[in-house]
Amino acid sequence: MTRNKTYIADIERGLYDQRDPFTYAHKTEQGLTSEIIEEISNQKNEPQWMLDFRLEALDIYHKLDLPPWGPDLTELDISNIITYVKPIVERKLTWDDIPHDIKETFDRLGIPKAEHEFLAGVGAQYDSEVVYHSIQESVAKQGVVYLDMETAVHEYEDLIKEHFMSLITPNLHKFAALHGAVWSGGSFVYVPRGLHLEIPLQSYFRSNAPGAGQFEHTLIIVEPDSYLHFIEGCSAPRYSVNNLHAGAVELFVREGSTLRYSTIENWSRNMFNLNTKRALVDKDAAIEWVSGSFGSKVSMLYPMSILRGERARSEFIGVTFAGTGQILDTGAQVIHAAPYTTSNINSKSISKGGGIATYRGLIKVNEDAVHSKSTVSCESLILDNESISDTIPVIQLNTDEIDLGHEAKIGRISDEAIFYLMSRGIDEEEARAMIVRGFVEPISKELPLEYAVEMNNLVKLELEGTIG
Amino acid sequence: MSVLLTEKLNTLPRLSNRWLKINHHKFSGSILLPSKPYGKDFLPDLADGKILLEKIQNAQVATLVPAIKYGVSDQAVKLAEEHSNGGFFLEIPRAHVQKEPIHIKYHLDDLDPVLYDHNLIIAGENSSATVVIEFFGDQGEFYHNGVTKIFAEKGAQITIIKVQRLSDSSVHLDSNYTELGSNSGVRHVQVEFGSEKSITNYLALIGVQSKALVDSMYLGSGERTLDLSYHMIHTGYRSASNVLVKGVLKDKAKKVFRGTLDFKRGAHLADGNEEEYVLLLDPTVKSDAVPLLLSEEDDVLGGHAASAGKIDPNDLFYLMSRGLSIEEATLVLIKASYQPVLDLLPLNLRQSILEDLHQRLVI
Incomplete structure (x- = not known):
């Protein structure tokens, strides 16, 4: 019996695939050595502890192996990734000072418009350095700190030193270690106690140089009883050299506050997107992940919520669309580490044209996380029979006082x-x-x-x- | 003589993060090898003589070979086959309908503390039969490592009931392979009540328009470990599968459930379903579940559901308001949870399992 299939063509990627002439002020040699790390650190004029941290992470990087599970990463040759590319601009405060070609790229992506119309602040990362960063005055007056990481390392050294890579330690996996060694750029957000930030903050990362890695670090601290919505978007033009994105996102959600973290990832289809995201959620606080994964060649992305305070909450809503040549291995991980914690996961995936969409999730309930509740729902849709959809959920329960429901469906139209x-x-x-x-x-x-x-x-x- | 199990047991068809320690069962230690053939008479007398049932011989083994790798581990399967000291060969002729269940009993005791059984069942076209395989033995440290291979030809309808009630200090490794020809149906009923370590693996190759069912119940108590793996591979169009697992965990019992629905390309219009429900009676239990859903085919329906939790206090309250003690009410609700699997067992077996349940659930 044959059935008619609706052909759904590839997305028109013209807008995202535009590439600018490759110019740079400073570029490291290919490969990864301690000299490169020192050079990066020098360029950024970093304090000694950060350089030490980088070198230690590099050590760990060389010791760890690639994960034996998940998508095949052998195609990724790390010695070919130029870890650090610095565009020819100093950090600018106003949009008008940004060089024309870079500006045009962002214009095409609609960033300044976004700022004018709605957004509180825009942090746009062009290659490894943040070239444009501003925050609406009213928000700054309320005590919100929204800086690029480099500046934050100097201005808020104590806060950074305490939190930087404490959730995502370099020992976690090889790419966390790589990130620790070569991280560059990213955002630092600090929301003071009791502040409900109505308008979202947004950061748009864009990778332009061929063979360049993106290793931005996002660190967000939301003090008690506050609210923040942070939006992160990513895209990169298409090049023949494989690109690597190994960012890290560390979120600290303090007592009684809520953080919503939205991501749209649309990397070009030669990108290895090996991103790590973790949130530490305190008593009565909530983390809400909204995640769309569309681009990249290979994605391995599993945002983890660590619910360590009583009644902490985690919500995850995600959609993954894997087209031709893509392996999108995504999912949500939740660790229930305190009583009365709840988690909700709602994941949808679509695969077509030979794409592989994988949901890889985890619900872990610790011994003392009594009266926890967890609901997981995974749905996948396969649009043709060249494509593959896998669901790999892991459920680990270490106490009896829990209420767990898990559901997954795979189906056709x-x-x-x-x-x-x-x-x-x-x-x-x-x-x-x-x-x-x-x-x-x-x-x-x-x-x-x-x-x-x-x-x-x-x-x-x-x-x-x-x-x- | 004993042998060290070097390979990982019950490895998942898709691996995940290493730190979860869930990708396989780590078995520390060695298992005894059989020193002599299994001494007791384990085969029933079949009066009508139409069915061939005898102790397995090497020549029979060679006739049908599984199409893919299966079992707890390659090593366990190889050991069970090479050191087999028991096992049967059962051939049900074409179109034969066997009404009475064929009951095979492996009784382990001081005389037969080690059993490596190699069982082969061939169900001819349109034949039908129920086979009960029991492993039991109390007081003693027993080792069981077995393989059971079932080849169901076109249109055959077979039910296999495996009941494991070995002593609480025993090791039980059981590898099952089932190949379903077109339009056939094989039901695998499993009862896991015994052994310190119970590691079982079931794999079904589900052909065109055939149907594979698994109905399983387990009880984990004391410090016992259960690692139960089911891999349902849909190869034919309109193939169907349904896995239902009902469990109860108490004391410091540990359980890992691995269930995989695997739709291969070409299995269009296949329908697979998988459910695991576990009642947790004590805060000290550990319950892991990995229900995988793998698909290479767009035109399939697959679903899995898992739920875990305590006995519903409202249900308990209702029964107690009707005059039951909390222990009685708990037992009624546990039995109710097991009922769909219990219903599939022959009456005498069902009663004896219920008695066991009472004994083990000294709440």
């Missing part, structure tokens, strides 16, 4: 649903597109602002525009 829509006068292609859009709708409605625009580009073009 039902003929009944198509028939129903067609009986209402909608043609078959449009009916299929509607169903797929409906499938990801719970996630897309969680994504605010201009990211809706990007989401439009990514989801609608991919699903709707080219069907039929």
Whole structure:
């Protein structure tokens, strides 16, 4: 029996694949040695403890092996990755001072518009250095600190020293160690006690140089009883050399506060996206992850929530779309480490054109995390029979006073649903597109602002525009 | 003579983070090898003579070989086959319908403390039968390492019931391979009540329009460890599978459930389902579950669900308001949870398992 398949073409990536002439002020030699690390540290004029930290992480990096599980990473030759590329600009305070070509890139991505219209601040990372960083005055007056990491290392040295890579230690895995050694750029956010920040902060990372790695570090501290929504978006133009992104995101959510962390990742399809994200959630606090993974060649991304305070909460909503040649291995990990903690995971994945979408999750309930609740729901949709979808959840329970539900479904677009829509006068292609859009709708409605625009580009073009 | 188990047991078909220590079962120590053939008579007398049931011979083993690797580990399977001191060969002829269950009993005691059984079942076209395989023995330290291979030909309907009630200081390794021909159906019913370490592995190759069912119940108590793996591989179109696992854990018992629904390319319109429910009676238990869902085919339906928790206090309250003590009410609810699997057992076996349950659940 044969069934008709709707062909869904690749997304029009023209906008994201534009590449600028490759210019740089300073570039390290290929490969990774302690001289390179010292050079990076020198360039940034870092304190001695940071250099020591980097060198120690480099040591650990050389000792650790690649993970024996997950996607094959042998294609990734780390000695070919130029770890540090510095564009020819000094850090600017106003948008007008930014060089034309770089500005144009961001213009195309709609960043300044975003700032004018809605956003509190924009941290845009062009290659490894933050070239443009501003924060609306009103927000700064309330005591919110929003800086690039380099500046923060100097201005808030004690805070950074205490928190930097304390959640994601270099020992965690090889790419955490690499990050510790060569990290560059990223954002530091500090929200003071009792502040409810209505408007979201946004940071857009963009990688432009061929063969350059992105190792930005994001550190966010939300003091008690505050609220912050932080949005991170990533894209990179397409090059023939494989790129590597090994960023780290460390989130500290203090008692009674809520942090929403939204990400749209749309790296070009030669990018190895090996990102690590962890949140430490205190008593009565909540972390909300909203995550869209579209781009990259290989993604391994599993945001972890460590619920260490009573009644701490974790929400995860994620959508993964794996197209031709992509292996997107994503998921959510939650560690329940205190009583009355709750977690909710809602993951959706779509694979097509030979893409591999994998959900890899973890729910771990520790001995003392009594009366914890966890609900996991994973749904996957395979659009053709060249593609692969795997669900790999791990559930570890170490106490009896818990309430756990886990559900996963894999399925196709039902003929009944198509028939129903067609009986209402909608043609078959449009009916299929509607169903797929409906499938990801719970996630897309969680994504605010201009990211809706990007989401439009990514989801609608991919699903709707080219069907039929 | 004993042998060290060097390989990882019950390795997952897809690996995950190493620090979780869930990718496989780490078995520390060695297991005894059999020193003599299993001495007791374990085969029933089948009066009508149509069915071939005898102690297994090497020539029979060679006739049918599993298409893929299976079992607790390659080493365990090889040891069970090479050092086999028991086991049977069962051939059910074409279109034969066996009404009475064929009951095979392996009784371990001081005389037979080690059993390596190699069992081979061939179900002819459109035949039908139920086979009960029991492993039991109390008081003593027993070693069981076995393989059971089932080849169900076109249209065959087979039920295998495996009941393991070895002493609480025993080691139980059991590898099961099932190959389902087109339009066939094989039901695997499993009861795990004994052994200090119970490590079982079930793999089914589900062919065109065939149906593989697993109904399993386990009870973990004391400091016992259970590691149960089910791998349902859909190779044929319109193949179906359903895995239902019901468990109860108390004291310091540890359990790992590994269930994989695996849809291979070409298995279009396949339908697979997998559920695990576990009741946790004590805060000291450990319960891990890895329900994998792998698919290479777009036109399939697959679902898995897992739930774990204490006995619902509302249910307890209701039963107690009707005059039951908390112990009685708990027992009623545990039995109710096991009921779908218990219903599949022959009556005498069901009663004896319920008695065991009472004894083990001294709450």
